[in-house]
Amino acid sequence: MTPRHDPRDDGGWFAHPALSVLLAVVWLLLRQSVAPADLIAAVVLGLVVPRLTHRFIGPAANPRALGTALRFTFVVLWDIVVSNVTVARIVLNPASAPKPAWVPVPLDTQHPTAITLLATIITTTPGTVSCVVDDAHGQILVHALDCDDPAEMAAQIKQRYERPLMEIFG
Known part of the structure; x- marks a missing residue:
């Protein structure tokens, strides 16, 4: 309980x-x-x-792994910079044909702060928006501006963001 x-x-x-x-x-x-x-x-x-x-x-919230949190901060900042460049190329190139997609990302964490930070990071990264945190299905629904493989994007979000958040918050 x-x-x-x-x-x-x-x-x-x-x-x-x-x-x-x-x-x-x-x-x-x-x-x-x-x-x-x-x-x-x-x-x-x-x-x-x-x-x-x-x-x-x-x-x-009591973060546990401060070294991981520091490395994670740099990963997120780097991803935001790279995504800004990618989105700018898509928007400024008249020949681009982005493939928008809805990407369900199953959640392994149940920690409310970790889930909130994950949704915030996804939304702050240009080209993606976290639309729904579905507690009933244990997933977060992400809209991507350009996505060839939704399963690969979900795996990347879990590996780059959710896994470190789970280490930081338990």
């Missing part, structure tokens, strides 16, 4: 430590200052915002 999230749980002051640090750092970068007033504001934002939003964003 999975534990249920208590809606009255405020998560404490450090409910989302990574979000707290991120908010504080972004505040300091936006202010371009480490003056005492800005440091205090960064700490207050880093503590108060996650506490206020805890019930909306749920419990914090």
Whole structure:
């Protein structure tokens, strides 16, 4: 039996430590200052915002394999750059004849954060859009701008994105 999230749980002051640090750092970068007033504001934002939003964003995810997460970040960024070039070639070449396709990608992970990140990565990569996360069938439905082999694309998504996410989130 999975534990249920208590809606009255405020998560404490450090409910989302990574979000707290991120908010504080972004505040300091936006202010371009480490003056005492800005440091205090960064700490207050880093503590108060996650506490206020805890019930909306749920419990914090605890990534396990930080090295894998770092490598995965570079893989995703590289794929986004390559996809931008590919989509630009398709769009700018009047002779191109893209083959759009619906690609069902069966999911091996059940971790909600991993599934959310997978859908986000697919959508952020030009030329693909995650349209439906189908919990009943355990799959995500992806629309591809140009796809010769939907089975190969599904296998590539699983290998390049889902497998590292499963390692990171378990």
